[in-house]
Amino acid sequence: MTTGSVPAPRLTPRWFATAALLCCAALAAGEAGAQLQAAGSRPGVLATLWKWTPLVLFGPPREFGGFALNIAVSFLAMAIGTLAGLVLGLGLVSTLAPVRRLSWLVTQFFRNSPWLVLLFFVMLLTPFQLRIAGVAIPLPGWLKATVGLSLPIMANVAEIVRGAVNSIPTGQWESAESLAFSRLQTLWRIILPQCVKRMIPPWMNWYAILTMATPLISIVGVNDAMTLTQDALAAEQRSELLIPMYTLLLFFFFVYCYPIARWTIQLERRYAVRN
Amino acid sequence: MRSGTEGQAVSGSPTWTPDQPIVALHDIHKSFGAVEVLKGVSLDVAKGEVVCIIGPSGSGKSTLLRCVNALVPINRGSIKVEGQEVHDPALDKLALRRKVGMVFQQYNLFPHKTAIDNVMMAPLLVLKRPRAEVEAQARRLMSKVRLEGKEDAYPGELSGGQQQRVAIARSLAMNPDVMLFDEVTAALDPETVKEVLVTIRELAEEGMTCMIVTHEMGFAREIGDHIYFTDGGVIVEHGPPDAFFTQASDPRTRAFLSQIL
Amino acid sequence: MDALWDLLRHVHDAYGVNLVHFYDGFERGRLLRGIWTTVKLAAVCIAFSILIGIVGAWLQTSRQRILKAAVKVYIQFFRNTPPLVQMYFFYFALGPQMPRVVNDFGVPQPMFGSFEWAVLSLSFFAGAFNVEIFRSGVEAVQKATVEAADSLGLSRWQIYRYVVLPLAVRICLPALNNNLVNLAKTTTQAYAIAVPETLFVASQIWSDRINVLEMMVTLLTFYLLLVGVFVWAMTRLERRLRVPGFGQ
Ligand SMILES: Nc1ncnc2c1ncn2[C@@H]1O[C@H](COP(=O)(O)OP(=O)(O)OP(=O)(O)O)[C@@H](O)[C@H]1O
Ligand SMILES: [Mg+2]
Numbered sequence: 001m002t003t004g005s006v007p008a009p010r011l012t013p014r015w016f017a018t019a020a021l022l023c024c025a026a027l028a029a030g031e032a033g034a035q036l037q038a039a040g041s042r043p044g045v046l047a048t049l050w051k052w053t054p055l056v057l058f059g060p061p062r063e064f065g066g067f068a069l070n071i072a073v074s075f076l077a078m079a080i081g082t083l084a085g086l087v088l089g090l091g092l093v094s095t096l097a098p099v100r101r102l103s104w105l106v107t108q109f110f111r112n113s114p115w116l117v118l119l120f121f122v123m124l125l126t127p128f129q130l131r132i133a134g135v136a137i138p139l140p141g142w143l144k145a146t147v148g149l150s151l152p153i154m155a156n157v158a159e160i161v162r163g164a165v166n167s168i169p170t171g172q173w174e175s176a177e178s179l180a181f182s183r184l185q186t187l188w189r190i191i192l193p194q195c196v197k198r199m200i201p202p203w204m205n206w207y208a209i210l211t212m213a214t215p216l217i218s219i220v221g222v223n224d225a226m227t228l229t230q231d232a233l234a235a236e237q238r239s240e241l242l243i244p245m246y247t248l249l250l251f252f253f254f255v256y257c258y259p260i261a262r263w264t265i266q267l268e269r270r271y272a273v274r275n
Numbered sequence: 276m277r278s279g280t281e282g283q284a285v286s287g288s289p290t291w292t293p294d295q296p297i298v299a300l301h302d303i304h305k306s307f308g309a310v311e312v313l314k315g316v317s318l319d320v321a322k323g324e325v326v327c328i329i330g331p332s333g334s335g336k337s338t339l340l341r342c343v344n345a346l347v348p349i350n351r352g353s354i355k356v357e358g359q360e361v362h363d364p365a366l367d368k369l370a371l372r373r374k375v376g377m378v379f380q381q382y383n384l385f386p387h388k389t390a391i392d393n394v395m396m397a398p399l400l401v402l403k404r405p406r407a408e409v410e411a412q413a414r415r416l417m418s419k420v421r422l423e424g425k426e427d428a429y430p431g432e433l434s435g436g437q438q439q440r441v442a443i444a445r446s447l448a449m450n451p452d453v454m455l456f457d458e459v460t461a462a463l464d465p466e467t468v469k470e471v472l473v474t475i476r477e478l479a480e481e482g483m484t485c486m487i488v489t490h491e492m493g494f495a496r497e498i499g500d501h502i503y504f505t506d507g508g509v510i511v512e513h514g515p516p517d518a519f520f521t522q523a524s525d526p527r528t529r530a531f532l533s534q535i536l
Numbered sequence: 537m538d539a540l541w542d543l544l545r546h547v548h549d550a551y552g553v554n555l556v557h558f559y560d561g562f563e564r565g566r567l568l569r570g571i572w573t574t575v576k577l578a579a580v581c582i583a584f585s586i587l588i589g590i591v592g593a594w595l596q597t598s599r600q601r602i603l604k605a606a607v608k609v610y611i612q613f614f615r616n617t618p619p620l621v622q623m624y625f626f627y628f629a630l631g632p633q634m635p636r637v638v639n640d641f642g643v644p645q646p647m648f649g650s651f652e653w654a655v656l657s658l659s660f661f662a663g664a665f666n667v668e669i670f671r672s673g674v675e676a677v678q679k680a681t682v683e684a685a686d687s688l689g690l691s692r693w694q695i696y697r698y699v700v701l702p703l704a705v706r707i708c709l710p711a712l713n714n715n716l717v718n719l720a721k722t723t724t725q726a727y728a729i730a731v732p733e734t735l736f737v738a739s740q741i742w743s744d745r746i747n748v749l750e751m752m753v754t755l756l757t758f759y760l761l762l763v764g765v766f767v768w769a770m771t772r773l774e775r776r777l778r779v780p781g782f783g784q
Binding site (some may be wrong): 344346368369372373375376377379381383384385386387396397400401429430431432440445446449 | 571603678680681683684685686689690691694698699702703706779780781782
Binding site for chain 3 (some may be wrong): 108112113114115116117120121124125208211212213214216217218219226230233238242243245246247249250253254257258261
């Protein structure tokens with residue numbers, strides 16, 4: 001299987017053009033704001049944006065936060081959600097009816113609940129520390145938030161697994177059975193490797209959705225890029241900074257998510273042609 | 276609409292009289308990209324005349340018909356329908372398409388509308404005629420194409436031949452002066468070809484001007500007043516059916532006829 | 537009804553399951569108003585986002601390069617940035633730039649409240665997806681069918697309105713469904729700009745009454761019901777729009 005050969009995204013000239021356009025829009029908006037406020041001797045909008053960029057990107061000094069935290073949370077939540085989703089997805093295609101039904105219920109529940117409600121659910125209803133064999137393990141807010149975000153990912157990954165497994169013709173199952181493979185062996189060794197390619201584009205799509213959901217953790221009090229942007233605005237108390245600062249934040253996410261979206265579309269096309 | 280045609284949308288240019296050709300093509304050229312598909316085609320169709328166009332696949336027959344209806348623009352030459360220039364950027368395309376009806380090889384009915392709604396749609400939307408009147412006309416047309424009782428069927432519930440007859444009725448509902456038929460039987464089973472041809476023959480007998488692209492040589496010979504043979508984007512040979520089918524002089528025509536007959 | 541409330545009151549006293557948001561008239565009223573706000577918010581956003589989708593897909597069929605490019609930039613921007621940040625941008629950044637209007641009491645107030653901003657931002661967010669969904673439907677409509685309408689003399693807008701759009705909608709209804717369910721769920725983030733929708737009033741109730749678990753269960757049940765009802769309605773619509781011999 002050559003599943004490792006996922007091509008890198010092509011950053012087309014159009015991508016750069018779009019990014020540049022957005023940059024210009026943000027700058028223009030900032031400059032327009034600055035002109036309106038030309039009276040003061042305060043630093044210009046661009047200088048102020050520049051001053052706060054490190055904080056928004058990486059969090060306060062000697063602390064982990066900001067946009068980097070958003071990305072870290074997205075990686076971790078995706079990892080947890082994918083592992084749990086694989087297990088749940090295998091439950092969805094199980095031959096045991098009770099397992100299948102239970103998995104179906106769990107999947108539907110987490111797929112159809114609003115992300116923010118699930119986030120609150122985990123934040124408010126899990127303890128702030130775990131006690132295992134007398135050792136107290138603290139559960140920081142960002143970790144709980146990560147788990148909260150991984151729940152819908154789990155359910156959607158499970159659906160991807162189910163869809164992919166069901167798309168494999170039954171002949172494959174039968175031939176594996178005739179070779180005396182067990183069902184689990186058949187799944188792991190024969191069916192899933194064939195599914196991987198089919199699963200990658202929707203899986204990446206969910207990664208992008210997850211990344212764009214990470215600012216939700218600011219609502220439950222995690223120091224992510226959203227929170228820090230608002231902190232910066234509160235510290236400056238300058239209304240002409242509002243549009244530029246929020247635009248800058250949107251821009252960070254756009255620069256990160258847009259290539260992923262292009263790459264996903266490219267992979268979709270590529271695999272669609274081969275199948 | 277230009278001032279010259281006001282109040283007489285159906286009768287075309289003010290200088291046109293019915294004894295002049297109703298469709299007059301003069302030296303038309305059409306290219307798709309670098310490929311020249313029509314290389315100077317000229318032909319005239321008189322009012323009430325039935326013209327059949329035959330020729331090998333890819334020789335530009337469909338393109339020719341589509342030019343007459345302004346579905347594709349031409350590069351050079353002149354197309355006059357009732358004296359009005361089609362190859363004119365200021366052309367009122369809607370007025371032209373009211374005069375020219377077209378029936379396609381693949382029927383192209385609107386799949387989400389019942390048969391009668393397909394027929395009624397254009398008169399209601401384009402001509403803005405009263406609904407009751409349009410419906411009465413649509414029912415007459417449905418029975419004219421022998422589809423009474425199928426008014427409320429969806430295209431997906433009709434056979435190919437039935438769909439094609441609905442498509443004919445749909446074009447007739449606009450009361451066109453000229454009908455264009457583009458291989459309307461090519462997608463049909465041999466048994467259903469006849470029912471469509473009968474409908475077209477009746478139309479021709481009523482005096483409708485028709486331009487028919489077809490592979491049915493027997494039909495062309497029987498119904499056509501004039502046969503045109505196209506190949507490679509030009510008209511190779513033409514003439515009245517008897518002469519054409521018996522005394523074709525060009526070797527390309529003879530090769531084509533011997534293949535197909 | 538009162539008997540039921542009394543029963544719930546008793547359950548609270550006897551077993552400690554605090555369903556005060558049902559049996560207490562005040563809390564119940566709050567919750568119902570929150571639910572009504574969610575339903576309104578979802579319905580208005582769905583309507584607007586569909587409108588945006590229809591118009592956007594229409595603009596993409598136009599021959600004007602600049603219009604097409606503008607729609608493209610809009611789609612890519614709203615699809616690839618977080619909906620929550622979009623909402624903050626609308627509410628906190630654009631909000632203060634809007635002119636103020638004088639209300640009935642003669643007091644100046646912002647032109648749009650948080651509800652209106654939530655509607656705007658959520659509609660634009662879901663609308664970007666709807667444009668793409670409708671466009672894919674429009675592209676799937678056979679060119680020959682469009683040509684037939686053209687040859688009958690229908691105008692460009694009539695062709696879109698009476699032929700292309702009805703067929704496109706039937707083709708893309710499943711994808712549209714998905715996106716609208718997602719939109720209904722995303723209305724919860726209006727919490728962040730204090731729109732008094734279900735999540736917002738629920739959080740007020742659980743802070744006042746300390747019944748987080750019971751409130752959470754109620755909340756999740758409500759949203760599952762909301763999504764369920766919506767999916768059911770859309771399935772019915774899908775069945776009503778089904779045309780014999782078209783599609784599957
Ligand atoms: N829209 C188009 N774009 C590019 N090329 C085209 C287009 N339409 C037709 N052609 C080309 O023009 C040539 C003539 O096509 P046309 O459909 O007119 O042939 P035809 O005589 O009707 O053939 P057939 O008997 O197969 O229907 C063909 O080579 C075709 O590939
Ligand atoms: Mg043809």
